[in-house]
Amino acid sequence: LRYWWVNHSQTAREELDGGYLWSPLREANGARSQFYDNMRIAESGDVVLSFSNGLIHHHGRVADFAVISPKPNSFDSIDNNWSASGWMLPVEWKAFATPVRPKERISELAPLLPKKYSPIHPISGNGNQKAYLAEIGAPVFEYLMRRAGLSDESFAEVGVTNGLALSNVDKSIESQISQDVTLDSTTQQQLVLARQGQGLFRSRVLELEKACRLTSIDNPSLLIASHIKPWRICETAGERLDGANGLALAPHVDRLFDRGLISFTDSGRVLVSPRLNDLDLKRLGLFEACTMGCASFSKRQAAYLEFHRTHVFLQTIQS
Amino acid sequence: LRYWWVNHSQTAREELDGGYLWSPLREANGARSQFYDNMRIAESGDVVLSFSNGLIHHHGRVADFAVISPKPNSFDSIDNNWSASGWMLPVEWKAFATPVRPKERISELAPLLPKKYSPIHPISGNGNQKAYLAEIGAPVFEYLMRRAGLSDESFAEVGVTNGLALSNVDKSIESQISQDVTLDSTTQQQLVLARQGQGLFRSRVLELEKACRLTSIDNPSLLIASHIKPWRICETAGERLDGANGLALAPHVDRLFDRGLISFTDSGRVLVSPRLNDLDLKRLGLFEACTMGCASFSKRQAAYLEFHRTHVFLQTIQS
Numbered sequence: 001l002r003y004w005w006v007n008h009s010q011t012a013r014e015e016l017d018g019g020y021l022w023s024p025l026r027e028a029n030g031a032r033s034q035f036y037d038n039m040r041i042a043e044s045g046d047v048v049l050s051f052s053n054g055l056i057h058h059h060g061r062v063a064d065f066a067v068i069s070p071k072p073n074s075f076d077s078i079d080n081n082w083s084a085s086g087w088m089l090p091v092e093w094k095a096f097a098t099p100v101r102p103k104e105r106i107s108e109l110a111p112l113l114p115k116k117y118s119p120i121h122p123i124s125g126n127g128n129q130k131a132y133l134a135e136i137g138a139p140v141f142e143y144l145m146r147r148a149g150l151s152d153e154s155f156a157e158v159g160v161t162n163g164l165a166l167s168n169v170d171k172s173i174e175s176q177i178s179q180d181v182t183l184d185s186t187t188q189q190q191l192v193l194a195r196q197g198q199g200l201f202r203s204r205v206l207e208l209e210k211a212c213r214l215t216s217i218d219n220p221s222l223l224i225a226s227h228i229k230p231w232r233i234c235e236t237a238g239e240r241l242d243g244a245n246g247l248a249l250a251p252h253v254d255r256l257f258d259r260g261l262i263s264f265t266d267s268g269r270v271l272v273s274p275r276l277n278d279l280d281l282k283r284l285g286l287f288e289a290c291t292m293g294c295a296s297f298s299k300r301q302a303a304y305l306e307f308h309r310t311h312v313f314l315q316t317i318q319s
Numbered sequence: 320l321r322y323w324w325v326n327h328s329q330t331a332r333e334e335l336d337g338g339y340l341w342s343p344l345r346e347a348n349g350a351r352s353q354f355y356d357n358m359r360i361a362e363s364g365d366v367v368l369s370f371s372n373g374l375i376h377h378h379g380r381v382a383d384f385a386v387i388s389p390k391p392n393s394f395d396s397i398d399n400n401w402s403a404s405g406w407m408l409p410v411e412w413k414a415f416a417t418p419v420r421p422k423e424r425i426s427e428l429a430p431l432l433p434k435k436y437s438p439i440h441p442i443s444g445n446g447n448q449k450a451y452l453a454e455i456g457a458p459v460f461e462y463l464m465r466r467a468g469l470s471d472e473s474f475a476e477v478g479v480t481n482g483l484a485l486s487n488v489d490k491s492i493e494s495q496i497s498q499d500v501t502l503d504s505t506t507q508q509q510l511v512l513a514r515q516g517q518g519l520f521r522s523r524v525l526e527l528e529k530a531c532r533l534t535s536i537d538n539p540s541l542l543i544a545s546h547i548k549p550w551r552i553c554e555t556a557g558e559r560l561d562g563a564n565g566l567a568l569a570p571h572v573d574r575l576f577d578r579g580l581i582s583f584t585d586s587g588r589v590l591v592s593p594r595l596n597d598l599d600l601k602r603l604g605l606f607e608a609c610t611m612g613c614a615s616f617s618k619r620q621a622a623y624l625e626f627h628r629t630h631v632f633l634q635t636i637q638s
Binding site: 044064065162163164167189192193196198199202203212215216217219220221222250251252254255256259261277280283284285286 | 384482483508511512515517518521531534536538540541569570571574575578580599602604605
């Protein structure tokens with residue numbers, strides 16, 4: 001369990017209403033940012049304090065790993081400097097009855113703040129300019145919860161907005177597709193079906209991939225046509241419908257691949273994320289298959305696999 | 320591979336455009352009908368000839384097992400005697416360049432027709448009143464394909480409308496939900512999220528079911544909240560959001576359960592469909608778990624399980 005603090009910029013309302021956090025992959029100049037990398041470190045059950053306009057006014061619980069996602073539509077009018085691809089972290093938010101103003105308590109807070117990557121300045125109490133998602137540790141969190149008159153149990157409740165954020169992103173992409181006058185209606189339909197691994201995309205994948213890479217399942221009704229570069233982040237109709245951008249996987253293998261818990265090298269070695277533990281892999285009956293690997297991939301598949309390894313696969317936790 | 324003949328009623332256009340066949344579960348008087356039961360016998364790869372207005376004008380390839388589905392919206396204005404629940408069989412259709420009129424060739428066709436459950440009368444050549452989906456055997460099929468100047472290879476092509484029919488049903492239900500003034504907008508949102516096993520439905524299921532019934536997986540990011548009575552056919556908002564109408568299953572177990580390839584007795588014995596072969600079950604690593612079974616189900620779960628065993632589970636082929 002980790003404790004986080006987010007400094008929303010102008011998009012606090014969109015993020016709170018939508019049940020998520022969203023950040024670019026990197027800074028505008030291309031540099032890595034720990035505050036953006038943290039989006040991929042946060043995981044289900046972690047808690048987040050939401051800070052904007054000088055107030056901590058919501059707490060939240062991370063509902064799932066971050067996934068790569070286009071910038072939510074609602075951001076378009078606010079800040080066009082952000083790149084179009086980023087991390088979307090699903091978070092269940094809950095408003096404080098009484099928001100807390102950290103600046104008023106900065107002398108008590110300062111000794112609890114992290115020395116590096118602090119979300120606010122330990123003297124002024126103002127939000128640090130470049131900070132987005134910052135790890136704060138239990139003491140800061142517990143101090144502010146006490147200030148707000150809340151106990152830890154407030155977090156025990158299960159989330160009900162889980163899935164909403166990504167579902168809204170998908171809907172907005174579908175609506176862009178159906179309004180794209182450069183596409184005929186059959187293509188529009190096939191692009192939407194491709195999201196579910198159905199239609200033209202599926203038949204193209206099954207032409208290239210006859211069986212699941214890890215289980216050898218070749219019964220079509222047990223195979224899922226899974227995008228290598230996710231549908232959500234594909235840049236063109238061509239990528240969304242490209243058979244080389246797909247693998248035919250048994251449903252549990254599809255899940256691991258889709259969530260970035262496994263990936264493949266071009267030569268067919270299986271990469272297992274440190275986020276996936278051996279017991280789960282054994283329960284899924286996939287431990288040996290992951291050790292064995294599979295046949296190598298075509299050049300065209302390899303190009304998509306590189307994207308998967310970089311932006312979907314959950315690599316070593318760096319922080 | 321089986322050969323089928325369908326006598327469309329007034330809904331030929333909807334079924335051809337939509338990429339499916341749809342029949343009620345039973346006749347209007349509650350009696351079973353072989354022509355409706357055939358909907359569940361047909362499977363992926365089977366071929367179908369489409370007959371209406373005296374002509375065979377399309378051939379098709381079954382894309383997947385039939386699933387229980389509400390009557391497609393487009394039927395509403397045509398025939399209100401049909402019950403609201405039925406079988407939807409996804410079919411990839413292709414029009415004949417030259418339709419064939421069987422009546423003109425009835426003397427040659429008659430000896431090839433099945434003696435029982437024939438789709439047309441062997442003397443008059445008219446469609447049999449009660450026939451919907453009838454099995455015809457290879458000779459009738461081949462005779463009519465020759466008449467239409469087509470070879471068997473016409474069927475080799477892979478399908479691209481697969482998934483369209485069910486996706487359209489789901490969309491139409493979602494649109495009904497969002498127009499239902501008796502539901503507040505939060506409930507509407509939760510009902511739509513429930514289709515994907517997300518949101519309130521998911522959290523309610525995970526309160527009752529802590530781990531997958533067959534794999535013991537208890538990692539939430541590997542569990543799918545799966546409806547026992549399918550979302551598509553639930554009659555009320557309550558059923559769609561009822562935690563007792565769900566199981567938390569690993570993705571491959573979810574697939575088998577969702578497709579009716581496995582089901583459960585109330586006491587936790589696993590029923591394996593004759594449509595699922597042992598090799599596939601072994602490749603999925605579930606053969607032993609299916610032999611072992613699981614803990615028994617609650618009374619409220621058992622009510623939904625009865626529906627699953629009757630209307631989702633693919634039982635013995637009876638024909």
